[in-house]
Amino acid sequence: MGGSPSKDPVTPWSKAEILGPYVVTSVQHAKVDVVFLHGLTGHREKTWTAEGETEPWLKTLLPKDLPTARIITYGYDADVLHLTRVAGQNTIREHAKTLINDLSALRTDTVGRPIIFVVHSLGGLVIQEALQICTNPNDEAQSDLLSSTRGVAFLGTPHAGSDLEKFATAVINIVRIAKNPNKKLLGVLRRNSEILANIKDGFLTMVMRRLQDRQNSLRPIELHAFIEEQPVDFLKRRVVEPDSAKIPGYNYDTIPANHMNMTKFSTASDLGYQRLLNRLKRWIGDEIKDDDSIKSQHVNQLREKIGERCPTLDYSKFLPQIALSDIEGSLEWFVNSSEYGAWKRADSSKLLIHGQRGDGKTVAMSYVLKCLDLEHPFGRQRDIASIFCSSKNSELEMVSSLACQLLQKNNIRTTVERQIVRILKSEHGVHLSDLWNLLKSLIETTELETILLIDGIDKLDKHERSSFLRNFHQIGQEVDGKSVPMRVLISSETRGDIMEELAHYSVIDRDKERRGTSLEKRF
Template sequence: MMDGFLSRPKKRKTPPNPQAHPNTDTSPSENPPIPSFPDGVKVLHDCPDATVDICFVHGLTGDRESTWTADGQSVPWPKTLLPPKLDKARILTYGYDAYIVRKGVASSNRLIDHATNLLNDLTTDRVCCNAPSRPIIFVVHSLGGLICKQAVLLSRNNPDTHLRGIFNCTTGIVFMGTPHRGAWMADWAEIPASALGLVKSVNKSLLEILQTNNQALELIQVNFWSMIRERQKANQPPDVTCFFEELPVPRVGKVVSKESATLEGYNSITIHANHRDMVKFASVEENGFKRLLGELVRWVSQLGKEN
């Protein structure tokens, strides 16, 4: 589940200003600066006459840009490789604080909190662009897939009518290494801090839900699967494709098994990479990119036929 695989966010370099909060009783030493994190929606490629939004959601320990940036590259591939292939797509990436172990303070947000933020932030972005009813496709990695599923479920029959748009407009979801049935990742918290080079601060709520047979994870899966089957019987979207990793992470093994990463009855495709690298493409010639692009192009072309 480790997008950045032991990577850490950079701390703010600006020293705290003691005059910035004159009514604060605590000193800077008592409240060390919390590392900044790029959260929320970021537009990687805008398109004034877009017919679809494609939103990327990263996984555990990743962020909205580095997760999708190949080693040796400086820019995420959805920004450079996708627009020439999908010229009517607006490309978005979503960030949330998914660092469960790091120096300082780990976010205490639960999965449902991240999902609620995704639903609200994405809805706001689309309203501001005057496109609340534009079809949307999600490309989600690892933990991001669980957050996406929960966000779609939260959108369905939401008491706030403006938040129902995400469910109504989701036309496809590409799951990449998503642990629909849990993963070993919860054991990561047991790795000695010295081995990681970190002073541990652990978001236990995220770790617990990643345990195999976790009831909350199972409930999300049951509700999502029920919704998908209901929509499928009515010949309604979303379409679903699952990608799973072929290679192990060195000294770790496969992070998400094929059995956990796939959904019965839906297309399952392998990518010849490990869990971290399966979402990092440096060239349009990489077969993993071609396989993912094939799904996106097919779904977008179907939208054109419907319209």
């Protein structure tokens, strides 16, 4: 499910500023970012707008056909003379660096979300250079952009294999339609085309290396070329000929338009639009399927790894399911309490229920779980994990159960994926600290609210319980510091050490509630 479109106003042209990223259409809980990048002398919206239209098809057509995608278009000042220089301002490398920084800032809260790029003309070289810069392992934001990239669709971008002359000719043709170059500029372009060709070659080498080396769970980057079918009148030829536009070893499609108009679609029935859309849908569909498959594989492998240390761990010991009609009358002390009401309304809240054995705490916890399920029966609006504690549980088992439940429900982010791979590859077994870090990352990187229900914390061994609560409090503080929504509900028999450990929680005292009810009945 894609979620509903954002209510933020989006104007057809961003008049005040035409540079940098521009979110054309946003959806809640998007599955993928689709980023559009224009070529020489292009415009981040007009490049994608058909003649006679007032809005780009990125806004009028694409959101209906890609409901799970956040659609972004990017603008940069592509000066003809400077773009093809080896070094200095406004070169391809400078534009690539700015693109990386701007996209990283835009994706601060969506790290790990897959990205697909759609690029036109020499904009293809900008994205190729950008992704090569992102191979820097010391910059997490850059690494995320690279590892999150799933595909690049090239519209009229020159490749030309190893034929430098064909590549240089394509570059010069592109410049001719953008500017009337003199002989001196043409000479500079021909000499500097070798520099541009090196960008293209380095990118293709990186893509092939990633395809061959599947370590660290990096997925291949899909590539697809779109070739212009029609010539430009004054050139009497196509700007980028098919032999130059094709990517060696990859498939391609054609678009029935010339180089300038191959990015402009009026209706959803335009053949070029349908061909590009089909490619994007295939990539997005494969991404969702791959994500589900890898997620399931990771959960199973992690459980097996944990099982080597905790052979008695039972992942099925969640809170029991109940029928609300059977117990609502006996839970007035809980349902009508101001503390529970505040816990339900808050984005981040922590609540402890304590009392004597057999006085309905587990029933209350099961009631909460059932209510949460009923609120959103057909769609995930939150990530929920629950534990029914026993005296046999260790801290390792507790953290493992919470992490594996969230992992099963969570959209795996790049940071989480890397942590899991490190745990699975470790020759020294599963470390408790690794699992705590994994749990924290799962909570921090989800786009949804996290709710954790822990019933009967008093049943744990005192040493295991104390360590669990201490570490749980630590990650709670770190999560709260990042304003990540998380609610926690814990039940326990009344114990002094537990009350002390959870002194920062709101409290429902079952004994106090019972005494209050008795007094009301008496009077």
